[in-house]
Each structure stands twice: as structure tokens, then as C-alpha cells.
Amino acid sequence: MPNLARDALKARPVSSLVPLLACLGLSLGSPVSWAEGFIDDSHGTLTLRNYYMDRDYKDDGAKTAAREWAQGVFMNVESGFTPGTVGFGLDVRGLLGIKLDSSPDRSGTELLPVSSSDKRAADEYSRLGVTGKLRFAQTTVKTGDVSIFLPFAFASPSRLLPQTFRGTTLSSKDFDGLVLNTGYIDRIARRDSTDYQPMSIASPNRRFNGAATSSHMAYVGGDYQVNKDLSLRAYHAEVADLYQQNTLALLHNLPLGDGVLTTDLRSFFSDEDGAAKAGKVDNRNVSALVGYRLGGHRVSLGYMHASGDTATPYVSGTELMGLSEMTMSSDFLNAKERTWQAIHDYDFAAVGVPGLRSRLRYVRGDHIELAALNAEDRKEREFQMELGYVVQSGPLKNVGLLARKSIYRNDFPGTAAFRDENQTRFLVTYSVPIW
Template identity: 30%
Template sequence: MLKAQQLTLAVLIQATMISSAIASEQSEAKGFVEDAEASVLFRTGYLTRDRKHGKEDTSSTAQTAIVDIDSGFTQGTVGFGVGFVGDASFKLGSNNHAGNNMIPKKSTTGTAYDTWARGGANVKARISNTTLRYGTQVLDIPVLASNTARLVPEYFTGTLLTSHEIENLEVIGGKFTKNSLSDQINTDGQKLRSAWVWGAKYQFDDNLKASYYGLDVKDKLDRHYINANYKIPFADKDSLTLDFSGYRTTFKPEASIYSATGPLGEDKTNNIWAVSGTYNQGPHTVMLAYQQNTGNVGYDYGGNGDGMQSIYLPNSYLSDFIGNREKSAQLQYNLDLGAFGVPGLNWTTAYVYGWNIHIADGKDPNQLVQDNATEREFFNQVKYTVQSGFAKGVNLRLRNSYYRASSAYQYDNYIGDTNEWRIFLDIPVKFL
């Protein structure tokens, strides 16, 4: 018999075959070369972590060129095309304390590579408004998301179907069998056996949208994600946006998880959900968010092949506030300085406080050592994007996090007390 998620995927794919009034993307194809796109992103990245309590600091600086080439589709009932994504990088300086998922290290010496390159090709086919792509891809799916917050992205290898046969509805489904983290050269660095993914998102009107996604990583986890987002417009272009999102994850005994309670060798379960309200008035935006975990383990994504960025929740900065049974609250403020004569300049500041974290004994997961550990983070980011001229699109980001946690919730269980700086300079160049 088909597994439940495979049956769900089959039903979703069949749903895309329903007739609709929207134009066919394939019928409007201009050609393999005519619709082609090619770009390279030159990125200089610096990420340093000043770690406390005698832990060794980590610091990485490197330069990369991220290439993205994607052909158009051949004309006809069924269109075909090809693509390529990849990067070539070199370190800047000695990087003796490299880490932070920025630079790959040699397995023999543990030292950072001087130069390295990664990537791969993909092929695609399209009929009507449905596209099937196989090969190396960068994913942006809430349950299977490539880490794009480092020097270079995380790559997945597999098949993804994306369909827009019904107006305002996107349906996806696929299977991936390899993934390579941002600091791995091996295309199968995580030893991913298989990851089935499926889901859909629907835009009800200009103000209301919702989505659901599911994931099954073989021998690791089953995960489900839901989201609903509603925007309430007011006079003078002010608005209030209400958002609900949540995950339910069942970790299998083979999964790698941070800290769990309950017997070894049994499935672990985590539910994490968040609600937020975001008020926008001209250049000012204020967000309040509340996030909560339940179950016998915290939310985890690190060693389970489900993407290092698959945490689409508001309380996510350096920490994701995902501890076992943790509750957290956030206040965020964003200022668009374009309204004050500096277009392209943006500042975001936020404070997140988490409490009620349950910490299990490392030797006996049935024994709690702490049932109310805490963590907190003060986050600031300044971002500037050139708006015009020959440097249009050039982007500079400066980001700082001040993170502290209870003594029981330190490096053995999570991040540990850290001061972090990230500086990224992106220079995009488009060829086609």
C-alpha cells in the first residue's frame, strides 16, 4: 500500500489537472534561449562568534561567486529546459578558527579549505502550468528549506513538481535523495536516504492566504506545517497583519535531536506554533509575537536532512527558541529610512525572551535537571541596498546578536552564551 504522504501527494498532483481559466505558461513560452536567465552573485561574507565560558571563538571570512543559469523552455505542448546552480569560493585570511557552517574543513587536519567549488545541473519539463525539475536545487519550502544565511546555499538533489493549474493555487510535490550543507563539498554530505515533500498554498484574496506542507525523511522524521496570514488594511496605507504558523514533528528513534525527555529508542514528538501581529504605519513597523513548544522534545532540524533553514516562525534569529516545552515572546521594530531621505536603508531591532525550557539529564533522559531554563536575544540589523546607477542592487548587511541562556541551557544542549556579528556584501550581476 502507498504510504499516507505518498497518497496525499498523488491526490494533490491529480488536483492540478482540473481545468481552469488561467493562461497556459507553456503556450506562452518564447523559447529555450529567448527565456533564458543567467546571473552571478559575488558575495563577501564574515561571521564571527565570541563564545563565553571558555569555549573557543569561531570566525570565518571568505569570498564566493554563486552562479545561477536557467534556460527557457522549448516551444510545443511539452517544453524542455536545463539549469545549473553552483558556487566557487576562497577563504580570506587564515581562518584558523573557521566554523559557523561557512567554510568546509579538511577531514584529515580539520583546517579550512583555501579554495572550493560545488554545484550541479538540473533538467526540467513543463506542460501547461505544471513544471517538473530533476537535479541540484536550492529549496524554499517551510519543511525542506536550504540554508541561505551563510556564504553559500545548501543544495538538495532530487525531483520537484510545481503546479499552478488552478488560479491562485500552487501545489508542490517531490522526492530528494541527497543534500549538501553550506560547508560541505560532498554532494551527499548528510547521507540523506529519501525526503518526500508535498504541499499547497492558496491566495484567497488580496489580504488572506494559507498554506500546508508535509515532509517524510526516511528513518528520521515526519513533519507537517500550516500557516494562515490575514492583512487588515486601514486608511493612509496603514495595515495590521495577523499570522499563525505551526509545525508538528514526530522524530523517529534514529533521529538526531538536541535534548529529549522520555525513554530512549522511542519516537519523540514536538509541536511548535506561533502567533504574531504586525502593525505598519508608513516607515514604521512593529511586531509582537508569541511562540510555544509542546511534546517531549524541542523542535530540531540540524542533523535530520530536512534543511538547515526550515523554521518559518517569527522568533528565529541566532536562536530559534525551540527548546523542549519552551515559550517565548518577541517585540520587533523596523524602520525604513527611505522616508527620511536615505532610500534603501533599513534597520531592524528585536528582543526575544524564552522561558519554561525543560532540560533532561544527558545520561538519563527520564530525569529532568531543569524545568524552567531561560534564554534571551537582543538582535539588530542594518541593511542598505543601492537603488539606482551602475551599482543598483548591491546590498550590504550588518547584523549583531547578543545571546544569553541559563547555566543548564549552555553548549551541551544548545548555542550557549554568544555575541555574534555577521557582515555580508552582495554584488549581483545579471547576464541574461
């Protein structure tokens, strides 16, 4: 990994870790005492991800395809915690992406960083993240390179390398049934980047001023497990001088007949924040997804309704955990959009093939307003197919295979960000403990 050390210095100055390491040194005591937790409870994992992505455009645009193939290597090492009332630890994450196939006329899948001058993808790119951590009781604080998987900013897993952030997070389980989360984030490491960058607002179809950046994002909230079948979620997030967002959600399971009825209600209420450098933000996004699980089958129907004057905002490079999460060709978060979806999931363990799963999904949005493109009452639709298998035994145990296909069409103007396309993705993943 030739660039890891260099990128570590760019991503996290050594001086910023001095206070943490000083505290760590004071807490260690004798090597025998701190080895009981810091070293003895440490573990490491090596993950390999081979990723092929093909966007075959079906409109009249100048670019006919974005098609690339790459290999990702992740090494994640996590220490335990030193003994005592307050325990200290250190995590290190090394990420490497290697180009296997690309060309200037079909780059831009976001699997690899691309030169703005000649559109050539880099042969390789890498990043090293260092995270200091401390634990007291059931509360854990992390600072440095951190991951966030929360409703308003879900670190996108949909490209070659995982996305991370720079900042400090706190997660507490000190109260029965309640997980409290709060944090302060000042930079984002995008999926196809080697360094940290200021955060901006996602702006496909020129919804907002996507060039405006924020100094930080601060958030607070939690998840409460009322009982084994009911959980509630509430968060408040502020992306300084861009927007603020409140999130409320309810998830419920109800045994019904021989199966289980599932209900997933989510809502996001968004307005501009501070200097409003991204422009006006005025959006309410509410959704409901109701499903029934029986045997290996799960059938779900959902509806999402956006109101207000603008699209639903989220941090560029992340995903919003709304009804349309994990769609492949569009985010279905345009202003005024009404979205319906139907999903059929099947777990083949029900017929004696554990590890094999499939999904069929149809999403349709209408009543769309694209103010910057002078377009109203537009429509979009996406049909997805997925088939995944994780090898259960033998020398290839834990090797994961995933094939995803989408067919996406819209009636947007030709300058829109989302284009008619047939998209295909193939992934092969393998994780192995290195100690």
C-alpha cells in the first residue's frame, strides 16, 4: 500500500492524537496490566471486495456508458480497552482500491477517483484512518476516523471502499433499552477519495447550491427499544449554514397468522440553517412501508410523500435512510415527489439453501418538480433485481457473491442528473480474521 502513510498524515495530523496518546500512556501502567484488555481483546479483519459496475445509458446523451472494474482491500484493526474505570483503545483502518479496468470514455462510476482534466481513473488510491477511543460504563467515545450509520447520514456502502468521516462520536447504552448517539463531524472522506473534504449538500438536478460547504455537522438522538416488537427513533442534526433536519421513526412487528406483519414509519423535517449557503431548504418527507413475512417470503408495499418547496436534503456522498434507500439509479427525493414501491424478498434457507437470498423491487415516483430545470409533474421508475449467496462451508466459506440489476427510466429534461439506464453490478467479497 504505497500511499497509506502519506495519506494518513494528510487525513489525521499526528499532533491531533498527542493528547489522546498521553492519556493512554498514563492509564496503561505495567505492560502486564494493560495487555489484559488493550492487546488481549484486540482483533483484526482483512476484507477483499471485487466490484464490477456497468451503467448502460439509454438516452441521447453524449456519454453512452460508465463501466469500471476494481479491487478493494480493507484492513481493520481494533484494540481492546485498557483496564480501569475509563479504558482507552486505538483502531486503525487501511483502505486500498486498485483499478482493474477503466477508460476515459466510460469512467465515472465512483469506484475510482477520476482526473478532472483527462477523465482517467487512478491506477490505485488508498487511505489510512486512525481512531482513538475510550470507554466508561456502557458509553464509548471515538475520535479521528469514524463511521456513521444513522438515519440522516448513512455511510454509503454502495461502492468499492467504505465511506468514513473525521470527528468525534459518543454512543451510550447506559439506560435500559435506549441507545443514545451524539457527535461532531467536520470532514467527510468520500467513497472514491484519498483525503477528507468539507461537507456539502447533495444536489442532483441542481436542487441546491452544491458548491457551498459546511464547517461541521452536529447531531444528537437515540433509538429506544420499547419491547421486542416495537422500537422508536428520534434525531436532530445540523449541517452548519446549510440545513437542519429532524428525524422520527417507528418500527413494529406483529405476529399475524403463521407470519409476521412489519410496519416501518419514517419522517424527515428539514429547513435551512444559519447563513443558508446552499439556498432555501423547506421539505417534509414522510413514508410508510408495510410488509408480511411468511416462511422464506417477505412482501412489502410502501409509500413516500414529499412536501414543501424543495427536495429532501442530505449530505453529499451519504445516503438518507428513507423509503428509497439502496435504490441504484436515482434517490427518489425530488421536490413534491410521491413514491410507491413494492418489494418481494426471499430467503432460500426456507427450502434448504441457507445463504441464498433474492429481491425484486419496483419503485415509481411522480408529481416531481425540478425547479432548476423548469420542469413540473415529471415521473421516474426503477425495477431492481438482486441475487446474493454466501458460501456456508468448505474452503470458500464466507465468500459472498452478489448480482444487482436495475432498469431505470424517467421523463426528465436532457440535462438532468439521473438518466435512463440499465445498470449492472457484480460483487465478490471475502472477510477473514487476521488474528
